Amino acid sequence: MSAQSVRAWIAEHAPDLPIIEVEGSTATVDTAAIALNVEPGRIAKTLAVRAGDHLFLLCTRGNARLDNRKSKDVFGDRPRMLGAEETLELTGHPVGGVCPFGLKTPLPVYLDVSLQAFDVVYPAGGSLNTSVEVPTERLFDLVAERWVDLCRLPEAPGA
DSSP: OHHHHHHHHHHHHOTTSOEEEOSSOOSSHHHHHHHHTSOGGGEEEEEEEEETTEEEEEEEETTOEEOHHHHHHHHSSOEEEOOHHHHHHHHSSOTTSOOSSSOSSOOOEEEEGGGGGOSEEEEBOSSTTEEEOEEHHHHHHHHOSEEEOOEEOOOOTTO
């Protein structure tokens, strides 16, 4: 159902966006980057997060990590990633295919400012081998409630 719900949502809200289906896996940032021939940062990973009573999706660049301190500063509590079962139940998407499109349950979607480094990003497409190519600002316009600064980037080698 997940990939179908994404296809239906895209068809209704953004029919011009290409859905990319590959033979291999796009379930992790690294496999998606290889399959799509892009740098890992362009993979817009979508995390299902709970911070206190606040449940939301966070889209961030593939090589960024959720920062506990930043999340606590914004939401007043430490972030907790949802488990695979709860993520599937809430979003309708399996872990590895979670995206902000075609959600089973309406959830607030936030985009981390780390995505602003890229003009085009690639969130998952609801399955373990699909992605959507979308300009970053368009992703924001389509699904996001607001920009947030909840992640940290990897340190440069030698830093």
